[in-house]
Amino acid sequence: MEKKSRSDLEKLTKEGLEDYAKAAFEVDLDRRKTKADLVAEVVSLQLAESDATRAADAPDPVLSRAAEKGKTRLTIHSCNGMDPIKLAVNGRVMEFPLNKPVSVPSHALPTLEAAGAKFTKE
Incomplete structure (x- = not known):
């Protein structure tokens, strides 16, 4: 799934953020959190995924x-x-x-x- 920018994530509703996180990272977000916290959580998931991809591609x-x-x-x-x-x-x-x-x-x-x-x- 395509990575979204922070501004794209901020445009989503809490439900949209939850749906995106579930589809992209197979993670359930807690909608009781503030929208800013949810956006930060999704951004950290995206960063963790890119770090893992970069580490897998790097020579040992x-x-x-x-x-x-x-x-x-x-x-x-x-x-x-x-x-x-x-x-x-x-x-x-x-x-x-x-x-x-x-x-x-x-x-x-x-x-x-x-x-x-x-x-x-x-």
Whole structure:
């Protein structure tokens, strides 16, 4: 649903604000509040939604840093029925999810291969 400006929201009735919030954000507003409070609540819902969208579209800073530190980005598709995959690498247990891009230390690749993991490098 299209985002509305504050002035557009202020033109709506309390009922209109409630209908918009229900349709756009699946939220029930309390019509007993003042109209200004309802408008502020809808504006905050819109901001929260745009922040969430922006965060989802942003590159993962952990994965970006990992790529700089001798790690390999890959997606593990299967590993002998394990989900998630837990492997001991150099005395440390590491856990990797299936079918999601992850950063794996380069020294862990031989262990993954020995465990029968099927993966694609990115």
